[in-house]
Amino acid sequence: MSMLFYGAGNWGKAALKIYNRKEHHGDILEGFVDREKTGEFCGYSVYPVSEIEKKDIRIVITIADSLIVAEAYNTLKRAGFHDIYRFENRESRCGETGDFIRDECTVCNWGDCVLPKVEMHIMDSCNLNCKGCTHFSPLFEKKQPDFETVIRDVQMLKEKIPHIVIFSILGGEPFLNPQIDRYAAEIRKMLPDTYIQIVTNGLLIPRLSAGILECIRENKIVVQISEYKPTHQMIDRITDTLDRYGITYYIQPYQEKQKFVKPLSLSEASRYPHACISERCVNIWNGRITRCPTLMYIRQFNQVFEQNLPEEGALQLSDCPKGFDLLDALQKDVPLCRHCVLCETEWEQCGVHPSVTDFATAE
Ligand code: SF4
Ligand code: SF4
Structure with missing residues (x-):
């Protein structure tokens, strides 16, 4: 042949x-x-x-x-x-x-087409609250989502696309959700051939129960750690815990995580270059699907800061197209793209009361 x-x-x-x-x-x-x-x-x-x-x-x-x-x-x-x-x-x-x-x-028995990467929150809030977070996690309340609602989104997505290559369980900080083992086991059952990863700042890992750590290993879920400054200060304790339980992990090193960006400009005519920093990061959340996290969670930014950045472009999972038509729909630019810029800053945490300039430049 x-x-x-x-x-x-x-x-x-x-x-x-x-x-x-x-x-x-x-x-x-x-x-x-x-x-x-x-x-x-x-x-x-x-x-x-x-x-x-x-x-x-x-x-x-x-x-x-x-x-x-x-x-x-x-x-x-x-x-x-x-x-x-x-x-x-x-x-x-x-x-x-x-x-x-x-x-x-x-x-590659993947059916008619594949979705390269999907992200899903199991906790909207975070324990680190970085300025410039593209998921706007510092703006969310500490509240657990409903398990059945989150899992229904995965089920609906499965009905639309034959295979997902990488599925990220994240937030916010996913380890803030005490049911993370339940999510891990259920999502693995639904996506048996997908590379599933938990994306975390790692700070809670040394405090996790044996049951959660064993569940992550048994379900072949990889832990992807973003090594921010506070993570860096305890990285040995984090890796010791994961090594002890035989969990596969990768670290995005400290040096890389010191640079951050403000992802948005309030103006369409920004002095910063336009850029998409969330290419291929499709998100599902509360029955909707978007091509990136910034679009998915922009409503929270608008509500908290009384802004009016464009929210159009999210699709309802229940009636969005399937297969290649869905992939094509998720490629289309949305009005919010005109506000996405590359404004580099040093990594910092928000104060007690985040401000609009923590996420968006005025110019
Ligand atoms: S650790 Fe990640 S999710 Fe949490 S605030 Fe920072 S960037 Fe956002
Ligand atoms: S709104 Fe557009 S440019 Fe901005 S992150 Fe999303 S896809 Fe990229």
Whole structure:
């Protein structure tokens, strides 16, 4: 069978090296596909997707980043390809057969299309209250959401899209919700093949019960820690706890988290450059879906500060379109985009009473 590698980069090169080492070639590599490059790569031709006429050819996505893999998958499905695999680039292997596809790849059984990334609050408020929080968590009351309402949103989303690649349980601070183990177990049941992560500032981790920590490990949920200054001061206690319970975690390091941005300008004609800092961060909340957190929670900003930034663009999960139509709808610019800027600041916490300038510049 003929085969193409999708991705003429480092992983494409790694896949080719292993492919050349294999003895049995049930699949014959004919070249590379790439969304940006054309010409030649490692002695093979590189084609754009639009030039591949044989739709029954086998395609192996040779890309590291899961979100870009998801986009590649959608591009291939839109173009009519159906025999799609992902190169795993594993460190260790067992039970090798000598066949490239069997030993090195997994089949992408993801249906008609995939949603690369979704975020969902299980607590709107936070214990850190950063200035510039794009979820406006410092502006929310400390109140637990209703479990059934939150889970219903996941269920409705599942009915709209066949597969989600990365699902983030967050907030606010998700560990402020004492039912986090219940959410973790239920969401894993609903999304068995999704990479699920809890995104946290980590401060509460050393105080978590054994039951919560065991539940996170048993449900194969990854902990993603944003290492802000207060987190940095206790990072050893945090990682010791996670190590003790065998939980997989990643840290966004302290150096990176010292820079922050005010995400908004009150003016459409800001002196700061326009920028979207929440690309691909689809949010679901209270029966709605938006392309980013800023849009989802802007109503809270408007209410607290008596502002009138545009709120249009959220879709109701109950009657929004499905599949590719939903993906396309979530790509469209919304009026609020005209207020999104890149205004860099140092990381700081809000005071007892957050002010509008903690989140938005006037200029
Ligand atoms: S830790 Fe995260 S969620 Fe909490 S206020 Fe800071 S940016 Fe927002
Ligand atoms: S409103 Fe538009 S520009 Fe702003 S974060 Fe959302 S998608 Fe990006």
